[in-house]
Amino acid sequence: MSFDEAELKEQLVRCMKVLHMRGLMTGIGGNASVRMEGTTEVLITPAALYKGELKPEDIVKIDLEGNVIEGVFKPSIEWHFHSAIYKRRIDVNAVIHTHSPMTTGLALAGRKIEPVTLESAVMLADVPILEFRYPGTKELGDLVAENILGHRAVILQNHGVIAVGYDLIEALTTVEVLEEVATMMFVASHFGGAKLIPSDQIELIKKLYKI
Template identity: 35%
Template sequence: MKPAVTREDLVQQLAEVGRLAVERGLVLASGGNLSARLPGEEQFVVTGAGTWLDRLGPDDFSVMDLGGEVIGGAPRPSSEWKLHQRTYQERPDVNCVIHLHPQHTVLLDAMGHQVRLITLDHAYYVRSVGTVPYNPNGSDALADTTAEQAKVHDCVIQSFHGCSAHAEDVGMAFRRIMNLEEAATATYRALVVGDKDTVFPPESFAALHHA
């Protein structure tokens, strides 16, 4: 995906991400939520309450400002709008937040296992993973702890719930969350055969991110 330059582009890209996320089993029905900061503005679009992510259209998005006010679009934003808003407040460089419920990521974290970055793509796109304890969906605690972790991590797991990824554009945020779930799946398979240690080589990881 190329970086979007208009609201229409952003909505179209988010709708495509929603369709792909459901198609690939990263979320079911109306679980999860998607947002993007409007280019050059202190506003963002976020999926509306109860919207099915594989059936999104232009009317399924609320427009909000960074103060948390709905200023257009669907009158009721997702119950998780605070998670998106607080991340944008903490990370001015972030223009997209994707929150989904991928099974392996959530299961590994719930069982007390760290998601290991094993392949080159995991190391490059995910980079590091933050985690936050369980808090009710839509709560200030969930939004604030996620935003705090987002200061240093581009992927954050919300325990017993889901995960979020954020980036400078929609395409990169979706790459990150897909690679997070792939890393979780690889970690799960490694655990099944008794491996508890394999990770992407640390010296190669350091070189990858300081090239």
């Protein structure tokens, strides 16, 4: 197991800037973390600070119980679900939470992500929509942990998106693809609805990609 703590902090800061610039979260909404692979220590974005202007030294190091090991600021109030995911998914080393407007908007209307593109058919085969729980609570963490098994992402009703990955790039890609697909579905819905990839073609794709 090897990781560069300073580089992971830089990656977190870059990731938040990208998400903020792309309009996937506001300066005060959203958070991200990375687990230092093979340990029980997590680097997480701080609470309350403006996310588009974070610096590596603002990042907080916590354990899986939310205790601060290192850092000046308080960890994100959502550390519960970050920690709950790491405890449940040994394959996950990065968690990103955004308030992606298109993805969240479709879920508000009860619309699930559908196989409209290759990415949505393969990467996002099934993205559960979880019922509302108050942000920052252990109850939300427990609900996410129960439902994240076997998925790259879940959508929190009336709230936003949680994406996971082996590393930050993988989680970031999932957030981006989700929003892209949600936007396509929204555009298609305006003109009468989306044509979906036929199910036999999806089976073929899964065979090709060995899914």
